[in-house]
Amino acid sequence: MTHYDLIIIGAGSGNSIPTPEHDDISIAIIEKDKFGGTCMNVGCIPTKMYVYAADVAHQTSHSQKLGITGEVTNVDWDSIVDRVFTNRIDKIAEGGEAYRRGDETPNITVYDQHAEFIGPKTIKTGDDVITGDEIVIATGSRPQIPSAIANSGATYHTNETIMRLPQQPKSLAIIGGGFIAMEFAHVFEGLGTDVTIINRSETLLRWLDKDLSSRFNTQARDRYNVITNVNVQDVENTANGGVKISLDNDSVLEADALLVATGRIPNGDQMNLESAGIEMHEDGRIKVDDFGRTTAEGVWALGDVSSPYMLKHVANAETKAVRQNMLHPDDMVPMPHDHVPSAIFTHPQIATVGLTEEEARAQNLDITVKVQNYSDVAYGWAMEDHDGICKLIADKKSGKLLGAHFYGPQASTLIQQMITVMAFDLDVRDFAQKQYWIHPALPEVTENALLGLEFDSE
Numbered sequence: 001m002t003h004y005d006l007i008i009i010g011a012g013s014g015n016s017i018p019t020p021e022h023d024d025i026s027i028a029i030i031e032k033d034k035f036g037g038t039c040m041n042v043g044c045i046p047t048k049m050y051v052y053a054a055d056v057a058h059q060t061s062h063s064q065k066l067g068i069t070g071e072v073t074n075v076d077w078d079s080i081v082d083r084v085f086t087n088r089i090d091k092i093a094e095g096g097e098a099y100r101r102g103d104e105t106p107n108i109t110v111y112d113q114h115a116e117f118i119g120p121k122t123i124k125t126g127d128d129v130i131t132g133d134e135i136v137i138a139t140g141s142r143p144q145i146p147s148a149i150a151n152s153g154a155t156y157h158t159n160e161t162i163m164r165l166p167q168q169p170k171s172l173a174i175i176g177g178g179f180i181a182m183e184f185a186h187v188f189e190g191l192g193t194d195v196t197i198i199n200r201s202e203t204l205l206r207w208l209d210k211d212l213s214s215r216f217n218t219q220a221r222d223r224y225n226v227i228t229n230v231n232v233q234d235v236e237n238t239a240n241g242g243v244k245i246s247l248d249n250d251s252v253l254e255a256d257a258l259l260v261a262t263g264r265i266p267n268g269d270q271m272n273l274e275s276a277g278i279e280m281h282e283d284g285r286i287k288v289d290d291f292g293r294t295t296a297e298g299v300w301a302l303g304d305v306s307s308p309y310m311l312k313h314v315a316n317a318e319t320k321a322v323r324q325n326m327l328h329p330d331d332m333v334p335m336p337h338d339h340v341p342s343a344i345f346t347h348p349q350i351a352t353v354g355l356t357e358e359e360a361r362a363q364n365l366d367i368t369v370k371v372q373n374y375s376d377v378a379y380g381w382a383m384e385d386h387d388g389i390c391k392l393i394a395d396k397k398s399g400k401l402l403g404a405h406f407y408g409p410q411a412s413t414l415i416q417q418m419i420t421v422m423a424f425d426l427d428v429r430d431f432a433q434k435q436y437w438i439h440p441a442l443p444e445v446t447e448n449a450l451l452g453l454e455f456d457s458e
């Protein structure tokens with residue numbers, strides 16, 4: 001049995017824990033799959049590389065409003081897969097593992113089998129049993145598959161396989177109406193696949209502010225075949241290599257491929273945590289306190305396996321906090337969960353931070369709300385954009401921003417200023433007035449939205 005000063009389970013965000021400050025301690029990193037984890041290998045980064053290709057293809061074939069007639073005459077799926085994986089992602093994952101196994105980090109030992117606890121601070125991985133003074137659990141999450149699909153025996157894909165299909169499907173059925181479903185719907189339709197979205201509830205992206213979700217649902221229904229208020233009852237493989245999907249409204253549809261995007265479950269349930277005194281919430285997340293400590297002394301958790309937010313920027317921020325808290329127990333920082341933003345890289349982009357109008361009203365807050373159209377500013381005219389909006393919600397008395405929601409081109413970039421306003425607790429009246437706004441750039445939509453808020457003191 002080998003003992004380490006620190007054991008890290010999971011080389012997604014966990015691989016960023018060791019810094020030069022750890023050079024003098026012995027560390028084990030246990031990663032059963034690829035270094036880089038979900039974000040690098042099957043999540044944020046490759047999906048956005050596909051999204052970018054889809055953005056370009058979509059814009060090419062939708063430029064008539066600019067007086068340009070474009071046509072996408074060929075999508076070379078193999079070259080897209082190569083660009084993303086062979087030429088970039090796979091090399092980075094391999095390089096990351098080689099670095100940790102190599103001479104530059106001699107204090108680090110890599111194990112490559114599944115890890116589970118067999119007692120307090122004691123882990124079995126493959127044939128090895130190792131112990132650690134401190135342990136960080138950063139084992140992420142995995143796709144959740146509805147039992148009707150899992151038990152059907154039919155072929156289905158998740159984010160882990162869909163981007164590496166041997167060829168682009170002519171038709172794709174997607175189950176789910178959340179982040180992953182909407183990003184892949186755009187990717188595949190943008191590249192020329194017929195996309196059908198099958199959703200359990202009426203509304204896609206239903207947690208969005210209503211002004212955004214209603215726009216999105218209208219646009220999605222124009223672009224995709226959207227079937228809502230249904231559950232999948234059964235799936236069968238067809239003779240031609242596709243799938244036949246039976247729904248509980250008695251309809252049946254066929255597609256070349258099926259993507260399941262119905263949420264993710266934290267991986268703590270696969271780690272025999274009880275044997276180590278590590279407790280979980282009912283929803284499967286490992287319980288951690290404000291500083292990332294689990295219920296077992298010396299054991300920490302971060303990222304999707306424990307966080308209320310399954311987002312990479314949150315996992316990164318939690319990694320920094322846990323690193324600080326392990327190294328400096330007298331100067332601990334709380335897990336950073338204030339004003340967590342997110343962006344959905346579908347078409348159009350959607351980005352959001354803080355409260356929706358519905359949430360603010362449910363809390364009886366005294367609010368001022370402004371919805372500003374992209375089409376009200378000069379750059380919106382340049383883009384001929386008729387759908388984009390910036391919606392801001394602020395406290396009527398204090399001038400503090402409570403929520404910001406962008407729907408349209410560059411939403412994920414435009415929102416950054418509003419994240420800054422919230423993080424630094426700025427008064428939006430000052431923020432609008434006391435800086436230049438480049439003319440005629442797209443942030444003028446934010447400037448105008450800010451100027452349109454009505455405060456009590458005015």
Ligand SMILES: Cc1cc2nc3c(=O)[nH]c(=O)nc-3n(C[C@H](O)[C@H](O)[C@H](O)COP(=O)(O)OP(=O)(O)OC[C@H]3O[C@@H](n4cnc5c(N)ncnc54)[C@H](O)[C@@H]3O)c2cc1C
Pocket residue numbers: 009010011012013014030031032033034035036037038039040042043044045047113114115116138139140141159180267270271302303304305309310311312313314315
């Ligand atoms: C398709 C998709 C797109 C996404 N896009 C975005 C985005 O655009 N922006 C964003 O902010 N977030 C995005 N996310 C979410 C983001 O990927 C995750 O929040 C983030 O990767 C979580 O990091 P983590 O370190 O907690 O887990 P992971 O990166 O999943 O790392 C966990 C690692 O632990 C390993 N592991 C698990 N169990 C064990 C075990 N028992 N023993 C040994 N090793 C184990 C796994 O193999 C994995 O490598 C996306 C997710 C998906 C699925």
Ligand SMILES: NC(=O)c1ccc[n+]([C@@H]2O[C@H](COP(=O)([O-])OP(=O)(O)OC[C@H]3O[C@@H](n4cnc5c(N)ncnc54)[C@H](O)[C@@H]3O)[C@@H](O)[C@H]2O)c1
Pocket residue numbers: 146175176177178179180181183199200201205231232261262263264309310311342343344345
């Ligand atoms: N751009 C980003 O930041 C990004 C992109 C992708 C994923 N993510 C992260 O990954 C997480 C997982 O993404 P996701 O899209 O799988 O989850 P999600 O929670 O966003 O959406 C899940 C969808 O599946 C539906 N659903 C759940 N169970 C179902 C069932 N049994 N049958 C039918 N439908 C069902 C839900 O109603 C919902 O529409 C996200 O919540 C997000 O945190 C982030």
